[in-house]
Amino acid sequence: MTNSSVIKPLTVSFLQTPLKGKMNVPGDKSISHRALMFAALATGESHITGLLEGEDVMQTAAAMQALGAQPKRIAEGEWHVVGKGIGQLTEPENVLDMGNSGTSARLLSGILASHGFLSIMTGDGSLRKRPMKRVTVPLSETGAQFATREGGKLPMAITGTANAKPVTYRLPVASAQVKSSILLAGLNAHGVTCVEEPVATRDHTENMLRHFGVEVHVEDLPKGGKKISLKGPVTLQGKDIKVPGDPSSATFMLVAAAMIKGSEVCIENVGLNPLRTGAFDVLKWMGADLQILNERVEGGEPVGDLMIKAGALKAVDVPAAHAPSMIDEYPILSIAAAYATGVTRFRGLEELRVKESDRFTSIVEMLRSNGVQVDVEGDDLIIHGTAGNISGGGEIETHMDHRLAMSASILGLVAQKGVKVDDVTFIRTSFPNYFPLMNALGAKFDL
Ligand SMILES: O=C(O)C1=C[C@@H](OP(=O)(O)O)[C@@H](O)[C@H](O)C1
Ligand SMILES: C=C(OP(=O)(O)O)C(=O)O
Secondary structure (H helix, E strand, O other): OOOOOOOOOEEEOOOOOOOEEEEEOOEOHHHHHHHHHHHHHOEOEEEEEOOOOOHHHHHHHHHHHHOOOEEEEEEOOEEEEEOOOOOOOOOOOOOEEOOOOHHHHHHHHHHHHOOOOEEEEEOOOOHHHOOOHHHHHHHHOOOOEEEEEOOOEEEEEEEOOOOEOOOEEEOOOOOHHHHHHHHHHHOOEOEEEEEEEOOOOOOHHHHHHHHOOOOOEEEEOOOOOEEEEEEEOOOOEOOEEEOOEOHHHHHHHHHHHHHOOOOEEEEEEEEOOOOOOHHHHHHHHOOOEEEEEEEEEEOOEEEEEEEEEOOOOEOOEEOHHHHHHHHHHHHHHHHHHHHOEOEEEEOOOHHHHHOOOOHHHHHHHHHHOOOOOEEEEOOEEEEEOOOOOEOOOOEEOOOOOHHHHHHHHHHHHHEOOOEEEOOOHHHHHOOOOHHHHHHHHOOOOOO
């Protein structure tokens, strides 16, 4: 569980030497959550390798344990889960604490909607500020009842139903969490659950449900986006799952290596699901020397090795339609934009306001306090590149947000006067070995 009382500040100095080496990043966070949840819902046993053991995923593991499944750690990243079967989870004796993790809270809400018992869910100070109405509104159509704090915030009581009605819903926001939550409720509903998404979002739920033997229908909508449906109740069969490296985590190393002169870094076994790799496209548009090698399919997901060399970066204009495929990468890409030559525009970033922090505002504050000019027009961020001359010297508030903390640390490596970061503890939610891996490449973080 998150121990938010321990704060770890960090001072980062300009790095004079290149980053070099070959590495693996930990397992994909989205896939790791789903692996544990789906294994718990399956009949029989599942074996997971490459699981991310960051705090967010460990909150999911603890919740599945509290609901009667038996996730068990065998070795690093290797887990064995005895499933309970669809509709067979049992009432938790205590409050379910989802820590810092929106994915855990939203996906689990869907699972609990179609189980006939009471659960109470909470989270840390960041998660308790995040919107839950986006799931409680459609999930109420199942017949489940949700009681939240004012404004649809956690803590929340969920009175699930064993006779869930299937939901048909068109997503008002591009969110894989909301899509997944509704589909998961549908696993134990009688009839066809159908979700339309106006823009395609990460499809790990659809892919992994198929892997567990569920028939999932996906249609392209004439005006763009997708329609996803499944007929419940279903049976999931326990499976082996191999989790690829997290492309969102890899992007921190890629951006650092692209900026720091003389760097040359190879990251092996990174997930390349096209609904996750928008940041790699953007880095290439910016002129980064990024190559994707050894592409293959493992465990139903495309993976490959990434090779990056430092070089000049130029500004880009990234359309809003690109946002879902790189939604978690804007904090680190904002550093690449600040370092680049020219004026970058990131369009349509409204969803950044409801992450672990209001990332839209956090990015603006991080850059402005370090001498980078940033303009805001509606939901667009306009970053004036410094052509490699970020002055730095600022103090960065990370607001319990792991991606802000990692981005701030990398900003310090390329800023003339370095930076001060108020708290880096939350990095352990998604990337527990971030500092050792960066230091092995030569980053010289002094913790
Ligand atoms: O489904 C998932 O695993 C996730 C979906 C995204 O959130 P939204 O669905 O809120 O966009 C992303 O930001 C989050 O890190 C993980
Ligand atoms: C938004 C994120 O995660 P979550 O929504 O699961 O807290 C993230 O990891 O950047």
